[in-house]
Amino acid sequence: MASLEQLKQTFFDECAELLQDIEVGLTEMREGGASDETVNAVFRAVHSVKGGAGIFGFTGLVEFTHVFETVLDEVRHGGLAASADVIDVMLTASDVLSDLVTMSRSGEPIGAGYGEECRNALQHLIKVGDGGAAADDEGPAPADFEDFDFVPVPAEGFDAPEGAEAVTDGMRCYAIMFRPKPEMLKNANEPLYILRELRKLGELDLTAHVGLPPLSELEPDHPYIGWTGTLRSAATRAQIDEVFEFVVGDCELEIVEADPISVVTTMIEAVVWPADLALQDSPERDDVAAAPKVTPEMATSAKSADKAPGVQPTKPAATTTRVELEKIDRVVNMVGELVIAQAMLGQIVQGLPEDVSGRLAQMLEEVVFHTRELKDSVMSMRAAPVGSVFQRMPRLIRELAAKTGKKVRLETVGEHTEVDRSIIERLGDPLTHIIRNSVDHGIESPAERLAAGKSEEGTVRLAAEHRGGRIVIEVRDDGAGINPERVLKKAREKGLIGMDAVLSDEEINNLVFLPGFSTAEAISDISGRGVGMDVVRSNIQDVGGRITLKSERGRGMTIQLALPLTLAVMDGMVIKVGGETYVMPMPAIVECLRPSRGDVQNLVGSRGMLQLRGDLVPLVGLGDLLDVRSTPGAASDSVVIITEAGDESRFGLIVDELCGHQQVVIKSIEESYGSVPGIAGATILGNGRVAFILDVDKLSDLAVNEMSTVGSAGLAHAGSSGLAA
Amino acid sequence: MPAAAALKVLVVDDQNSVRQMTRLTLEQLGVRHIHEAANGRAAMDTASLQPLDLIISDFNMPEMDGLGLLRAVRGHPVARKVPFILLTGRGDRELVVTAAKAGANNYLIKPFTAAILREKIEQVMGKLS
Secondary structure, three states: OOOHHHHHHHHHHHHHHHHHHHHHHHHHHHOOOOOHHHHHHHHHHHHHHHHHHHHOOOHHHHHHHHHHHHHHHHHHOOOOOOOHHHHHHHHHHHHHHHHHHHHHHHOOOOOOOOOHHHHHHHHHHHHHHOOOOOOOOOOOOOOOOOOOOOOOOOHHHOOOOHHHHHOOOOOEEEEEEEEEOHHHHHOOOOHHHHHHHHHHHEEEEEEEEEOOOOHHHOOOOOOOEEEEEEEEEOOOHHHHHHHOHHHHHHEEEEEEEOOHHHHHHHHHHHOOOHHHHOOOOOOOHHHHHHOOOOOHHHHHHHHHHHOOOOOOOOOOOOOOOOOOHHHHHHHHHHHHHHHHHHHHHHHHHHHOOHHHHHHHHHHHHHHHHHHHHHHHHHHHHHEEEOHHHHOOHHHHHHHHHHHHOOOEEEEEEOOOOEEEHHHHHOOHHHHHHHHHHHHHHHOOOHHHHHHOOOOOOEEEEEEEEEEOOEEEEEEEEOOOOOOHHHHHHHHHHOOOOOOOOOOOHHHHHHHHHOOOOOOOOOOOOOOOOOOOHHHHHHHHHHOOOEEEEEEEOOOEEEEEEEEEOOOOEEEEEEEEEOOEEEEEEHHHEEEEEOOOHHHEEOOOOOOOEEEEOOEEEEEEEHHHHHOOOOOOOOHHHOEEEEEEOOOOOEEEEEEOEEEEEEEEEOEOOHHHHOOOOOEEEEEEOOOOOEEEEEOHHHHHHHHHHHHHOOOOOOOOOOHHHOOOO | OOOHHHOEEEEEOOOHHHHHHHHHHHHHOOOOEEEEEOOHHHHHHHHHHOOOOEEEEEOOOOOOOHHHHHHHHHOOOOHHHOOEEEEEOOOOHHHHHHHHHHOOOEEEEOOOOHHHHHHHHHHHHOOOO
């Protein structure tokens, strides 16, 4: 049995989802694309938070959600128009609510008066909605109605509930059965209009009964629908009869003023609907209404009744199940072990004599195939849409806009793009920081924007997409872009570059990633102190990602993050250099080739350039980069792997040998060794030995250094860190 | 006098936490057979297939709300006599009135204690043993 603490956790998990629903719904309303169902969904979500909070005793939450809920109730009943101002107050309320939930979750006391301003604003709206009259129940509705004269109906006596009598308060209750005949449609009377008229008289509750004959007997112009239900109204019987005046002969009609339940139920039994007609031949027909016997027909009739108007529109039932992340992680680990065991098996099979290994190898092939499928399935279980990170951003933008007095609109694209949870967890902070930067430094004030001939409102566009085995997330703003002079000046002042260094615009832009760089003239409380773009970059690089920045003066800035889809298993090419084995991530490999002597042009130093289909690709020895003694020899004797780093620059890595393509399980080495340039992690190979996984982006940086300082030995080497396996 | 241990109760709420909490409270009263459903539609599926002694349902739910469920139950040839207790928040007087008319046997205000739950069930079912 679940403990109370566990249930509370479940409640908070639900809250997180409900808060998202609220945010999404309100945003939809704000953008004007909302239906009544959206408003209802937001109302339901707030109501659910309130209900749960009550049960688990979070009074602060209950009080706030109550006011919030009342406003939403006004909106959905049309008492309050959902104007932009009203929705803005509700959006703020959703932010406050989110804070309150966080505080309740962490057990932090909610400060007196927290969210007071927002609550007052909500209460003000309630008053507006009431047309000036004060809300009847402010706060958590002190007016409980325990004393209210609801007479509980004993189970055996509910066919004639006395309780119902007690609550009629001057309203009459009519039970109505209405079933149009074909003549009614022929006489151009529309049943819908009649129902609408009826609804005007009072509270109408109807259940539709649809019964279609077999297709061969179906008359397209016949109404195969009828309704039963109740009308609670102050209207007289005559007024109701008036509604049906013109169709009296053209329909089956029964109107009875009485206690609602008994009438309705008996009527439903009495009425033979067309659907039931089909059952008449069946000997069980008489049993259907009376005997407690379940037949498939009943299930269908119950379902067709569900489709009645007035019942909320059907959404496809979600077939999901909640699984603790830890359990999935365990499966991921097991798959990892399986991949390793399978690689070892492969190694053994290879060593066997041909006549034994033939069939074994074939079977192994199959195992490899299934393992790959298994891996993909498990990975997709761990994957989640990046939307969960994106959803935090509208609030951020709102807060930033409010603080800076700028007008900013957020556009999101591709929020359904899926990526591993571990990546998602690490995306939040960098994205938050980048967006802060964009709004704080990028987007101009409305006046400046107008002066620059732009629209008053700035746009920040957040987009995600899959590209070449990676997820690419782009933050683009249409602000002022980077001011190269200012950046250069700042970098010189801070001694980050020499006073006389000449840099290209791109190089200048990339200066913002240097540690200790901040261009804001005065550090604002928005972009923060201390944490700069350098931290963002190292965060992204820690997960094997890469960050690039493009800026166009006066037009805006684009920051692109390219991240691996998963951190657990990947496809790799096993290579050898100087007796050491490494793994190169497959997505980074463009092609592998053994160049002929004529293709290699020696330029400066010993490495040279490779002539590749008309392009020149710089070559660099992997052994030199990592400082492992490579078998001496020219590039032409070795294999060249053409790789493409995240910035789309290509270069050729010279290696001794390609050993084959295999899936590898990524094991982090950072906990044990810290970050090593050029090495992304380690893995266990089929022979049980450890091999390092190469970080191509870092290698590319190293290679650029290598090429520009051929002969110097000032590089950071993996080997010199005592890491050689 | 119904025996709590023999009662078959269906708890309907879209919030798992509330559902579990209701289950926990019912278990404190000695109820052992507890079905759960996350919305009216799922509840109706259960109600048409399982013999039930009591339905305790929330009002606000997606797909089919508590009132919709109540009406569907009352209109169902087999389940129509199953006692129905509506879970509601404070201040939902209107709702309770509507529910009473639609055939609810009792209502229960969230949050509730085991004692109140017992009282409400006993008002409908008779003393629990």
